[in-house]
Amino acid sequence: MADLIQEWSEKIHKQLARKQAAATELLQGWVREQTVQGNERGLQEQLACYLQKLGLEVDLWYMDGKELSQHPYFVSPRLDFSESPNLAAVWKGTGGGRSLILNGHVDVVPIGDRLQWKQDPFGGEIVDGKLYGRGSTDMKGGNLASLLAIEVLRDLGVKLKGDVIFQSVVEEESGGAGTLSAILRGYRADAALIPEPTNMQIFPKQQGSMWFRLRIKGRSAHGGTRYEGVSAIEKSTQVLAALARLEKRRNERLSDPLYAELPIPIPINVGVIEGGKWPSSVPDLVKMEGRMGVAPDETMEQAKQEMKQALAGLAEQDSWFAEHPVEVEWFGAQWVPGSVPSDHPLMRLLGETFQSVTGKAPVIAASPWGTDGGLLTALADTPAIVIGPGVTEVAHYPNEYIRLADIFQCAAIFALTILRWCEPAE
Amino acid sequence: MADLIQEWSEKIHKQLARKQAAATELLQGWVREQTVQGNERGLQEQLACYLQKLGLEVDLWYMDGKELSQHPYFVSPRLDFSESPNLAAVWKGTGGGRSLILNGHVDVVPIGDRLQWKQDPFGGEIVDGKLYGRGSTDMKGGNLASLLAIEVLRDLGVKLKGDVIFQSVVEEESGGAGTLSAILRGYRADAALIPEPTNMQIFPKQQGSMWFRLRIKGRSAHGGTRYEGVSAIEKSTQVLAALARLEKRRNERLSDPLYAELPIPIPINVGVIEGGKWPSSVPDLVKMEGRMGVAPDETMEQAKQEMKQALAGLAEQDSWFAEHPVEVEWFGAQWVPGSVPSDHPLMRLLGETFQSVTGKAPVIAASPWGTDGGLLTALADTPAIVIGPGVTEVAHYPNEYIRLADIFQCAAIFALTILRWCEPAE
Incomplete structure (x- = not known):
């Protein structure tokens, strides 16, 4: 399997390098969409178009808050999701391989005290390789890494045995109703990656x-x-x-x-x-x-x-x-708290890939915050591991930012992980 | 002068007794008007009609918040007083006597936690001689005492040398813009009584x-x-x-x-x-x-x-x-804090009247709260003394109430005080 890394690493890095300028502009646009609770529709529709052009099977749906609220795991301060659709896009495999969900949330927390921001909180300004704005780290940068991983593999003509499912969900910041809805809609997989900002540490356990x-x-x-x-x-x-x-x-x-x-x-x-x-x-x-x-x-x-x-x-x-x-x-x-055993096959595979791309041993830790991974693990039988670019220290803070280089490194690790987990079809 | 008490005390008490039932219903109506900030117009208009029928010169006016806000003593969280008129009604004297302002506010504070009220906060329910409701003590009961004092004197055919000015002002609970407006409109007198709830103690000093x-x-x-x-x-x-x-x-x-x-x-x-x-x-x-x-x-x-x-x-x-x-x-x-010297002629006269009506020596104290009296004293050169029915302990509280008997006693004291201060014309 490590042969796959040798075979594909350089191609993936080269393709990613070609995409950097366009991807950076894409992320700026995402930040400017101001996807605070109740304002996610614009970006979700934009993403749906993007994924459709990429050739994935796109599913944009509006949750029925009233119906969903009957579920014991439903928690949300609201029942009206008319401006907050969920999005899933499936890259169908040829069959016989392991499937993987790349789950990320599109909602962002409020900006807090505007005066504590040195930049426009929704400007997406770039200074010294850092892109600033609410949601840059939590977690649009991570979502971009997932998207780029899929995009470069498709650019390179890869076909996979297992399905890859890209999910852009709402409502993570207030309890996971978006991921709950995705699970109830039938989305599950052999494992999931959630690129919340761990500074690329691997979190098998989630508070x-x-x-x-x-x-x-x-x-x-x-x-x-x-x-x-x-x-x-x-x-x-x-x-x-x-x-x-x-x-x-x-x-x-x-x-x-x-x-x-x-x-x-x-x-x-x-x-x-x-x-x-x-x-x-x-x-x-x-x-x-x-x-x-x-x-x-x-x-x-x-x-x-x-x-x-x-x-x-x-x-x-x-x-x-x-x-x-x-x-x-x-x-x-x-x-819901979540826990994936340290010896889970994706843990091993992810660790090796990380080491190969970065040249460093991965840091295994536990998340100091909850994620939608608890729901995926507990309810959808989809073991979820959290790893992503960006540092927790700036999430929910004024002057939130993400290092652009970290996003591209994560995209490379994800692309190789997908390739090894879902396996090339030919 | 004490002869006036002997001459009039019984007549005033008898006339007050005849009016009790009607006056009680009147107060219930006032409480039901829910005159929280911005909702004073209904009751003020009702009062204007009542005072007109009594034969007083009625002045109902709307303050220009923008203009008033230029005054250094103006304080209010708002500039729009379109639902909050002030009211003054003058009982013109024949001349040569001392004038007196009876100043009270019509605005009441919010009810707070509804669940802590045993009665409807704006019901005006009467239990064991107490009338319950927000504003009963602070200070519609006091205003009723002022009104009754004027009414019984007129019923009894009294004519006075000095003017009596009844004022029902807004905005006392948030800084006195109503009384400020009355002062700027020209209302001033040789002294003022403010029937805020002192439990009939006499407060020459106001915090x-x-x-x-x-x-x-x-x-x-x-x-x-x-x-x-x-x-x-x-x-x-x-x-x-x-x-x-x-x-x-x-x-x-x-x-x-x-x-x-x-x-x-x-x-x-x-x-x-x-x-x-x-x-x-x-x-x-x-x-x-x-x-x-x-x-x-x-x-x-x-x-x-x-x-x-x-x-x-x-x-x-x-x-x-x-x-x-x-x-x-x-x-x-x-x-503004206020202070009237203990030897002011109205202090002496009021103390004697109190003693004669109640059979007890008056308690002289200082108000633990501010009133519009500070403005009257400082700005209108109208020494203001605070004395009224009702106990401070229930003002601004849930289950605010006032003892009806205390209102009628206060009305008797005020009627006799008016008679002695403004002097009968013939």
């Missing part, structure tokens, strides 16, 4: 995570006699402290060596706070929304129970919480 | 207050690697602690004996918090809005400076704040 909403009660009063009320904002600081203690406990007992390098392997992040309605009233309600990491070796339910207990424990330090317990709701997004 | 907005910065990151960002929500807990220390310092040095009974004479209340946009992102910005009490013996500017210094001090305990200072903005509402 799960889920979103929570807390309601912290107070008692209203006039601000001028605030001592006669109970401030839900003041009470919230105790809740934040309890969450910090819970996070510490959960991480201290985590022994998986793949997580050894991470300061907080399974973090609890409070992302949104909102409370009170009037500056001169004592606030009687604060809502917090956040994300709780779930270890690969625990269930979602176990994690939920632990959160519940930690919040119930507040009653011991403050009787207010005994009478007004903090309410927890699990809503919106959820990523 | 000032102003609204602030703080911006606390963080640095965004993916929630799964939250340790790579800086949470603006976590930083906010340090800001809250700094505000608590500032409040403690400011109150410890307060020596005014009128404030001796209050746990926190000039509180700093954080009423609103809002930060972050996405549960699984580290929040990069938190906004807080609140109210800072201002002592009668300090200027607004001094209080602002002290807040600024306290927030600047955060940089010493955390270098994050040195690089990302908390921003302060003074916005929306502002109540």
Whole structure:
């Protein structure tokens, strides 16, 4: 099999080099499409055309939110997906080979504070070989690597035994409804690659995570006699402290060596706070929304129970919480944790290919965040491995960027991996 | 002068007793009008008709927000007052007497958490002699007392030397633009009574207050690697602690004996918090809005400076704040502190009248909250004293109520006070 690398490596690299300028412009266009939640249609339609011209069987579909919401794995803050189609494109094999899904999401998170961006967040500006913009790293750069891998193989006239399925899904950033829909539509394969930004580390294990909403009660009063009320904002600081203690406990007992390098392997992040309605009233309600990491070796339910207990424990330090317990709701997004054995055939094959292209041994680690890989592994029986260009450190940040060279290196690794996994037909 | 009390007390009480049922229904109607900010027009028009029928010279006017906003004392979160007219009604005297303004606001604060209300917040339900609803105590009950005082005197055929001016203003809850407009329209008098809920204590001194907005910065990151960002929500807990220390310092040095009974004479209340946009992102910005009490013996500017210094001090305990200072903005509402000397003739006259009606010595105290009295005193040279039915403890709270008996007692005190201050014409 390593002969395939010797045979094809140079051709693939040469073909990729020819495509660099056009591919860079393509990615700039993708970033400029501003595919925040609810605004994915434009880019998905553009991609559908592109893949059709490449000769793949294209499937662009609109999810029925109402129907999909009946599924136990459905999580999304919305049911209307009329501006958010999913896309799959199949490169049909001649038969007898292993199939592979290349799964990536097209949705991007909001830009946050505009003032912290030095560039236009949706400009796609290129400085020193880095392309800037929301979604560049998470994960349009990775999607481009997948697309280029398919494109160069087709340019070079390759025919494969196994199917290659390119997926551009929506809704990954809020729980995976896009990938869920693709699975229910019948898309599955012998394995999957997800080019989320791992800085080209290989992640066989993926942290799960889920979103929570807390309601912290107070008692209203006039601000001028605030001592006669109970401030839900003041009470919230105790809740934040309890969450910090819970996070510490959960991480201290985590022994998986793949997580050894991470300061907080399974973090609890409070992302949104909102409370009170009037500056001169004592606030009687604060809502917090956040994300709780779930270890690969625990269930979602176990994690939920632990959160519940930690919040119930507040009653011991403050009787207010005994009478007004903090309410927890699990809503919106959820990523099932995923795990592929280290000795899975694609793990070995991918590692060898990586080494051959980069000249370095691959770093095997565990993802500090959830991906759609959990769903693919758990629900579609499609073992999913996460590896992609771009660094986690800039995902969801202002000034997000991706190194263009990393995308092309990933494309080369993917092209060779496809060739070896799906096998040439002749 | 005390002869006037002997002569009129019984007549006034009898006439008030006849009016109780109708007056109670009137107040229920007022509460049901839901006069939250921007929804005052209906009740103001209804009041205008009522006062016209009583024979007063009625003036219902719409403020020009743009023009008014040029005034240094203007503070309001809005410029559009098209649904929020002001109302003044003059009972013209025959001349040669002292004039009196009865000033009250028609706007009410929002209801807060609906679930904490046992009654319909705008139902005006009566249980055990208490009328429930937002605005019952703050301050429609007080306004009814003013109106009844005028009405019974007119019923009894009284003619006065001095003018009595009934004012129903908007916008008191967010800074006094209504009273400011009334002053600029020319309304002023030898003194003013403001029936805010003091539980019939007499407040010659009024705490000032102003609204602030703080911006606390963080640095965004993916929630799964939250340790790579800086949470603006976590930083906010340090800001809250700094505000608590500032409040403690400011109150410890307060020596005014009128404030001796209050746990926190000039509180700093954080009423609103809002930060972050996405549960699984580290929040990069938190906004807080609140109210800072201002002592009668300090200027607004001094209080602002002290807040600024306290927030600047955060940089010493955390270098994050040195690089990302908390921003302060003074916005929306502002109540100028006010002070009437204890030996002012209306103070003496009011105290005697109170004693005669209730059989008890009046309690002289200082208001724990700002009122429009500061503007009247400072800008219109109209010394304003605050005294009214209802207890502060229920203002701005769920289940706000007012004891109906307290309103009628206040009406009697006001009727006699008007009679003695403005003097019968014949």
